[in-house]
Amino acid sequence: MTQKNRLPEGGRIDRTRPLGFLFNGRRYTGFAGDTLASALLANDVHFVGRSFKYHRKRGILGSGAEEPNALVQLELGGRTEPNARATQVDLYEGLIASSQNCWPTLEADLGAANSLLSRIYPAGFYYKTFMWPPSFWMTYERFIRRAAGLGRPPREPDPDRYEKAWRHCDVLVVGAGPAGIAAALAAGRSGARVILVDEQAELGGSLLSRKGAIDGAPATHWLDTALGELRSLPEVMVLPRTTAYGYYDHNMIGLIERIGDHRGGSNGGVPRQRLWHVRAKQVVLATGAIERPLVFSDNDRPGILLASAIETYVNRYAVAAGRRGVIVTGNDTGYGAALALAGAGTAVTVVDLRTEPTGPQHETARARGMEILAGHTVARTFGNGRVTGVEVMPMTADGEGVVGSGRRIECDLVGMSGGWSPTVHLYSQSGGKLRYDEALAAFVPGNFRSGQHLAGAVRGSFGLGAALSEGFAAGAAAAEAAGFRAAAAPVPAVEGYEPAPQRMLWVLPSSKPLGHGGKNFVDFQNDVTAADLKLAVREGYRSVEHVKRYTTTGMGTDQGKTSNINALAILSETVGAAIPAVGTTTFRPPYTPVTVGAFASRDLGDLLDPIRRTPTHGWAEKVGAPFENVGQWKRTWYFPKAGETMHAAVNREVKAARTSIGIVDASTLGKIDIQGPDAVKLLNWVYTNAWDNLAIGRSRYGLMLDENGMVFDDGVTTRIGENHYHMTTTTSGAPRVLAWMEEWLQCEWPHYRVFLTSVTEQWATIGVAGPNARKLISELTQDIALEDESFPFMSMKEGHVAGIPARVFRISFTGELSYEINVPTSYGLALWQALMTAGEKYEITPYGTEAMHVLRAEKGYIIVGQDTDGTVTPGDLGMDWIVSKKKPDFLGKRSLARADTRRDDRKHLVGLLTQNPSEAIPEGAQIVGELKPRPPMKMLGHVTSSYYSPNVGRSIALALIEGGRARIGQELHAALPDRNIRVTVTEPRFFDLEGTRVNG
Amino acid sequence: MVEPYLRQSALVHRGLSRAAAGAMSGAGIVLSERPFRAMVNLRGEASDAGFLSAVRAAAGVELPLQPNTTQRAAPVTALWLGPDEWLITAPAGEERVLVPALRASFGERHAAVIDLTESRTVIAVSGAHARDLLAKGCTLDLHPRAFPVGACAQTGLARAGALLHLVDEAPTFEITILRSFADYMWVWLADAAQEYGVALRTE
Amino acid sequence: MLLIPCPFCGPRDESEFGCGGEAHIARPTDTDRLSDADWAAYLFMRKNPKGVHLERWVHRLGCRRWFNLARSTVSHEILAVYKMGDPPPASVAGQEARRT
Incomplete structure (x- = not known):
């Protein structure tokens, strides 16, 4: 029978759009608006996975981000995704999902034998078992690796597109429940730029799950009106299916928007997901609260859910997840589930931990004649898999024990409510401190940071009225703080859930001692029981951080959303310290897991890092030359002729430069324009040699040291005018050298009158080296005299080469007669081609970086960064000759006088x-x-x-x-x-x- | 003078003149290269009235003193780069007039004129989704309230340094980048623009 | 990610900046007469406060200017930015001395 648990009417699903999907190979049907979890429950599928350690049968526990059990492997091939929470997967036609952590099948899982061996899987099992003897670790590791982990990562490339973007706003509102929507309205009406995000497909939060009235009409009418108004405001951006996963410094919030997930991936150019880095002037956190499970014997059977989840499945998805229900609660909210089930025709018994229950929903239930067992506990549950019944017993007045005899209630659905924990994850990530509220038995935000506002359940304000009034106030305050005028808005009158006194029992009493007969689970995902926590304390663990790591409670993909407070309270009871004294563990991003693809976005392949191209790049590409990465630059490595090996090509290039002419694109060399009356002072500081007597038009080689006296760059600098120098640096050192000199100028010598400008890319630099270099260039210039007398080694001339305005430097990195011709970059290729054509008769040979390295090594010229590594002094290089003995000081000088450098x-x-x-x-x-x-x-x-x-x-x-x-x-x-x-x-x-x- | 046909733009190998035939209608983004624009870097004291008037006399434009703004006196634009640094832009070839004129105008004053025409190129990003596109690689707030027409900023775009200038309401951003990054930036922009539909245009 | 108010360009994302470490480190003069220990102190010894730290930063991708910044190393709150060569504002100078 299809969708046997679907109610004939109600809910927010679209019954006109049935959707087929596959779960564990079986075909089911749901409706648009379903999550995978609600669709499975509609089909009476509770048993969806195996637990991590014991491989126990597990069902859907919650209805949202808190879900610890219903983790599925989504889709196949490159699109497969592990650990998807079925409660947060929007259903679409053709969805494929399967259970994790079971083999060969969910029903006949071999790992379930672990459950029989649970005596050897206590707290700290891994630490205790695999530590001895040490030489066996390698063997153990193979076993652990196979047993560990939940889903499987994809083995093929991800076919989907992901985007990431930055966004700014005046007010970011996280959570679109009543408080968040009210805040967005108040802020949006002021004209502020507002972003409202919610992780769910539909905005409304608790308004979608609970029955309530606002201004005398169903709450969803107010919701529709409010959302309509928000969408009409041009500066308000509403992002459903968007999780605020991280709260970073200075109001930087990470969002992950699932654009195409509910369509099965990206569609054409439309990405699957978009990661937003939002910088918000003000942030309103309206992140709500998460219900806590109760800890009782075998509380993990499929069919045992959070009470609020049962209520949500009925009201929002029109799914009554069972035929006979028992609700166990210590507060009034559990009655919401009881009333919802009763309204759907399911018989319900309420087991209330309180001896004298109160609260509006309790009153309604009693008025309707519902069976209510006050002061009772659930002592244990029955079933082989799906729950088939519970044993209830009256409790002693202090709640520590049971009295009388048990009564068995047959049921196929159990709801539990242990109270609510504000969703303080983002608040804590932002650095906010928590305060323990005894009445709520929960941690609530303890201080208010500037630029941050909180509203509704996240503050521990659990009523609908409080959510709306705090939401409007927070939105208005945020807008005002961002510089806008927010008019006071009337807070609507509400009729709905209001809080009532609760009773907290962290472990429900039973007729058997803890740990005997059944397991009282605290952390469902990591299979941590109350007995495990008590054992850890007996073994000497006290710090909550240590207990967490020893027992693994609060770890895994859910990071303890349903278990943290229960674990903490049990720890506190066991060690005899108050909960605030025990403290909490640290909340870190992400709130829920984020696909790595979204962080990568297009930072892949050729776009992983910028690629810089020289003017001859295209020419080299056409002749089939391979490139070498030098920093971000692509430099031609060598120029092979047809069929030639690299070795043969490099040998040919190296020979040619010494026998006739080699030509190389050296455009990547760093070039810095230095101007000003104090230019020479700067040169004297940054180079080890003296620069006072360099004539205009002459060049000099220089070595730069850091303050530790270690070589960090070298190059040739030429004086091109009275107070004007042209410095060259190594290719990869160019940005570093410029930044280094700027730092000294601005921080240490601000009175120096010098301007530095990078001109690396203003000039294409073509090196021409070899015995025939002068002959070739003389054929291409009329206005530059090349004879030694007028143009000696280490000098520069301006004129034209091949008709192009040029600065020609007679310098050499090969030891050959050599010229470096600098022309405006856009003419670089023209110069290259003119030289190649005119040089044909000399068999001019282009060479790449490899031949350049061989040529300079033959001469013993160093390459900084290859022959040096930051620990090498000029003396180590045998270059003491370039270190001035006369200059009173230069950068790094004092370090050369240390005993160690001598x-x-x-x-x-x-x-x-x-x-x-x-x-x-x-x-x-x-x-x-x-x-x-x-x-x-x-x-x-x-x-x-x-x-x-x-x-x-x-x-x-x-x-x-x-x-x-x-x-x-x-x-x-x-x-x-x-x-x-x-x-x-x-x-x-x-x-x-x-x-x-x-x-x- | 050198033959102008020998001059090659940074993106010439992309064959933009042939690509221009592609359909433009419905594209959320139009990309084009605006090559060879004259670009002259100026350094000097903003507090020195003589320096400012020397620039006015030589280039015919006021230097913007407000951070992240520009001044335009067609066909010359002055962009604020820093407290003592500006970029003067003008149509192709004008650098040959501007550089000597500015140098002469400064005389012995401690100021610097550096021709950077060859160092850079300009990619124009135009269309309804131009802001969304740049937001994929830039941390700046480009909302009209924060970055109006005429605003400029030196910043990072797709992990390369870039000078952004919003030139019209289309909106059209002119992105000035180092020439060696042009091909990388072009490929990045075209890929990031895919979801909006992209057309290429020659200037 | 910090939002750093460049004194010249206005607030910009941290990724546009480079941090140069502790501010107000003056290079010693007459280094020839400096002992190895004093030279080493200039090179390597830096404050590491839990509290207000005076740092120098450079707006690498923007105006390329260096400036000083007072930052709490606990909350990452930026308490002041001031120009190179200026002393720290009185408010943060007091806090820096306290250094809890």
């Missing part, structure tokens, strides 16, 4: 030659003096650069070696995992030792 046995940059000239040592290889059969061996240092050099005719390497300069000539070993390589220490230079080639 040691002789620091690591020095040296060369290494392998015994076998064709073998190159892997970069990063550790160098040892004395080889041993296995580690540990004393490591002397490591290889920083290593290549095959066709110009030297053998492999070459640079390394940082302890006391390296004193070891020149020594034999050492590169110790590799699979072999050892014998090496000889040399000077860190391998080619053109006289340095004459730079003159052509």
Whole structure:
């Protein structure tokens, strides 16, 4: 029979739109407006999953975010999602879901044997069992890994689209129950920019679940009018199906909006979900409250629900989840479920913990002749799976024990209400402190932070009237605080639930001692019982944080939404301390789990990080050159000809630059324009050498140190005018160097008259190197004289190359006769092509970063960040020659005088030659003096650069070696995992030792 | 003078002139490149009346002193970048006039004129969903109350530095970025605009 | 995520800024005569208060200007921003000294 529990009328479902879905392979039908949980209950499916530790049969417990049991695996393939709460999954046509944590099937689960072994699964089971002997840990871990976890992650890429966006507003209202809607109305009417969010598909919160009247009409009439008004206000954004999952500093709230989930995913360009980072001037929290279960023997059978959930299923979804109901309650709200069931034709007995029950709903129930057992407890439950009955007993006056004999009531549905806990998660995440309210037996917000307002049940104000009046007040106050004028709004008259005194019994008494005969569950998701908590205390745990981790109570995907207060109260009773003295655990985001895809959004693949392209990028792409990442830049790695290996291509490029002409795109080099009368003072501070006597048009190499005396960048700086310099930096160091100099200028020397501007991208830089470089360029320029006398090494000329305005620098990173031609970036490719065409007769050869590295290593030129690592001084590099002895001070100078930086046995940059000239040592290889059969061996240092050099005719390497300069000539070993390589220490230079080639 | 056809915009490889034929109706976002705009960076003292009048004389525009605002004297626009920094923009090629004129106008004054025309390009984002699109990669409040026409801001967009300028009510945002980021930014914007429908246009 | 009031550009998201650590660290002059210990103190020794902390920040993605900021390390509340070279406002200077 289909939907046997669906009531013939009522509810907010759309009966004209039946929806088919599959659960555990069986086909069911529900209606639009259902959740998966309400649709399953409509079909009388209570048993939906197995518990985590004991694999006990579990049913739907709640009706919203608090659900600990009904976790399902949604959908298949790349769309599959574990741990979806059936109570928060909106039903759609074709939905596929299955139970988790059971194998091979829900009905015949092998793990259920764990339940029989429960004596060996006590609190702290994992800690106790798997710690000894230590060598068995690896074996244990395999077992734990298989048993742990609930659902399965997808194994295929997620086909859905996710978006994320930032949003600002004057007032963000979280929760669209009566309090939140009233707040949004009050704030929205002022003209403020308002965002109202609610995690449910339909706005209204408790108004959708409870019967009530506002201004003499059903509450839903007020709701419809209010929502209509909100939607008419242009600056009010209403987001249903949106969870505020995290409350961060300065009123930054994370929202996750489920746009396409109820349609089964994204649809064309419309994303599945959108993650919002909302920055709100003011926040109104109207997050409501969560009902607590009662702790009694075998309180976890399918068919035992929170009373409020039963009420919600009847009133909102038109589902009476059973034929014969028992409601166990210590307060008046439990009667709401009893009245709802009775109205639906289900026979109900109320077991009231209170000896003298009061309250408006209790009065109504009594007037209708409902059976009410005051001062009674549920001693145990019956059933093999679905609950089939309960045993009720009168209690002693103090509620500690039972009297008389038990009476069995046959039933298939049990509702329980242990009172309400304000949903303080977001409030606590924001740094708010909690206060324990004895009358409510609940933690309520204890202080009010600026920019934050609270209204309704989250404050412990559980009545409908209070929700509305506090909501209007909070919305108006928030709008005023954001700078708007909020007119006083009349608070409507209400007729509905109002609170009445409750009785709290944290563990219901029974005829048997705790832990005998049945299990009194506190945390359903983690299978933690009252006996487990008491055992933890007996074993010496006192701190709530320790008890949480030892017993696992409050962990898992629900983070203890239904169990925290019960666990805390049991802990407090057991240790004999008041609840506030025991304290609470910390609430952290997210409130409910958020799909990782939403955080990633489009930060995937090529959009994971910006990609920077040089002017010749497209040309290199067309000729099939691969690229190398240098920071965010893509630089051409090498230019293979058809069928050529990387090794062959790099050898060819390296040879060409030394025999005719090589050409390289060096546009990524950092360039900083330095202007002002104090420019030279700045240079003297940041470089180790002196800059006072550099002539206009001349260039100089410089090394920069941090204040620890360690090399952090290098480059060539050219004086291009009286008070005007053009600095170059390493590619990846460019932003760092500019920021470094700005920091010193602004924080330490604000009186210096210097302006710094990055001009890295103003100029395309094409390097032309090799014996024929001068000949080639002379063919392309009329206004630049290239002879040594007028244009010597380390100088700059302005003019035109290939008709393009250019600054030509005669500097060299290869040791060859070499020019770096800078032209306006948009002409970079034109220059490249002009050089390639004119250079054909010289067999001009484009080279990439790999050949560039080989060429400079042949000459022993360092690359900062490759041959240095932040622990290397100029002395370590053998570059004392560039450190001024005369300058009174420069950045890092004092650190070079420390005893440690003057040691002789620091690591020095040296060369290494392998015994076998064709073998190159892997970069990063550790160098040892004395080889041993296995580690540990004393490591002397490591290889920083290593290549095959066709110009030297053998492999070459640079390394940082302890006391390296004193070891020149020594034999050492590169110790590799699979072999050892014998090496000889040399000077860190391998080619053109006289340095004459730079003159052509 | 160099042949102008040799000059290439940062997005030339995207073939925008051919893509422009695509349908524009119904698109919530229109993307285009506005290349080669003259951009001259100015540094100087806002409190120095002589500096301000020197700029007025050379560029014909008042420097905005209010943070995050612009001043326009067609065809020149001055954008506020910081307490002592501005960007002067003008039609393509004008940098060749503006740079020497400003330098001459400042004389010995401690101020700096830096031509950044080649460093940057401009991507225009226009259409009903332009604010929603930028909000996907930018933390700024772009609501008309907070960011009216004429406002500008240096900020981050899609993890790249960007200068935003709202130029009309369409709304049209001009996004000035470093040239090397242009292709990445273009792909990012086109992908993020997918849910609104996107059209490409040449200027 | 903090919302930091840049003294030049107005309130901006923390992601636009860089934090330079403790403010008001002046570089010693005549470093040649400084003992190793005094130099090390300048380089490495910093306050780590539970309470008001004076820091310097740079508006990296905005105006690129450095400025000072007084922040509670407990609540992350920003109590004041003030320009480089200015002393801390009297209100926060007192709190900073107390440093609970």
